[in-house]
Amino acid sequence: MSPLFKAMVPLREWERLMVRRYLALKHKSCRCAEVGVRDGYNADRIIELCLPKRLFLVDIWDEQWRYDLVMQRFSRPDVTVLRGDSVRMAQTIEPHTLDWVYIDGDHSYDGCLRDLLAWSDCVRAGGSIAGDDYAFPAVRAAVREACRVNRGLRPVWRWRQFILKADGR
Ligand SMILES: C[S@@+](CC[C@H](N)C(=O)[O-])C[C@H]1O[C@@H](n2cnc3c(N)ncnc32)[C@H](O)[C@@H]1O
Numbered sequence: 746m747s748p749l750f751k752a753m754v755p756l757r758e759w760e761r762l763m764v765r766r767y768l769a770l771k772h773k774s775c776r777c778a779e780v781g782v783r784d785g786y787n788a789d790r791i792i793e794l795c796l797p798k799r800l801f802l803v804d805i806w807d808e809q810w811r812y813d814l815v816m817q818r819f820s821r822p823d824v825t826v827l828r829g830d831s832v833r834m835a836q837t838i839e840p841h842t843l844d845w846v847y848i849d850g851d852h853s854y855d856g857c858l859r860d861l862l863a864w865s866d867c868v869r870a871g872g873s874i875a876g877d878d879y880a881f882p883a884v885r886a887a888v889r890e891a892c893r894v895n896r897g898l899r900p901v902w903r904w905r906q907f908i909l910k911a912d913g914r
Contacts (some may be wrong), residue, residue, distance in 0.1 A: 764906045769795040772844040773778045781850030803827045808832035836865035843867045848876035868911045879907040
C-alpha cells in the first residue's frame with residue numbers, strides 16, 4: 746500500500762461514517778439495502794448506527810465460504826440476505842418501498858449504472874441512494890449518467906462517497 750493510499754484510509758472511513766450518520770438521522774426506523782456486502786464489514790456498521798427495521802443484504806457471493814460467513818453473521822429477524830445478481834435481486838423488492846440503498850457492488854461503469862437505475866426504482870420519493878468509491882472515474886460517470894437519465898435523482902454529497910436524493914419525479 747502506498748503511503749498516500751495509507752493516509753487516505755482513515756479519511757475514507759470517516760466519510761463513510763458521516764454518510765451512515767446522514768442516513769440514520771434522515772431515515773429513522775428505515776427499510777434499506779446494501780448492494781455489495783462481501784463479508785459484511787459495512788453492514789455491521791449500518792446495523793449499529795442506523796438501527797434498520799429491515800435491512801436487505803445483496804451480493805452474488807462467488808465464494809461459498811463468504812456467503813456461509815455472512816449467513817452466520819447476519820442470521821437475525823431484521824435482516825434479509827439476497828444472493829444473486831444485484832439487478833435481478835432489485836426486481837424482487839416492491840418498487841418505492843425502501844428509504845435508502847447503499848451501492849458498493851460492481852464498480853464498472855455499466856454495472857454501477859445498472860445498479861443505480863434498478864435500485865433507485867426500489868427507493869421511495871424522499872429517499873436516498875448512497876454509495877462508495879465516487880473517486881473511481883467509472884463510478885463518477887455512472888452517477889452522472891443516472892442523474893441525467895432519472896431526473897428525480899439529485900446529488901446532495903459527492904466526494905469519495907456519494908449521496909443522491911430521490912425526489913420521485
Ligand atoms: C467492494 S465489495 C463490498 C464491500 C462492502 N460494501 C463493505 O464495505 O464491507 C463489492 C461486492 O460486490 C459484489 N458484486 C459485484 N458485482 C455484483 C453483482 N452484479 N451482483 C451482486 N453482487 C455483486 C461482490 O461479490 C463483492 O462482494
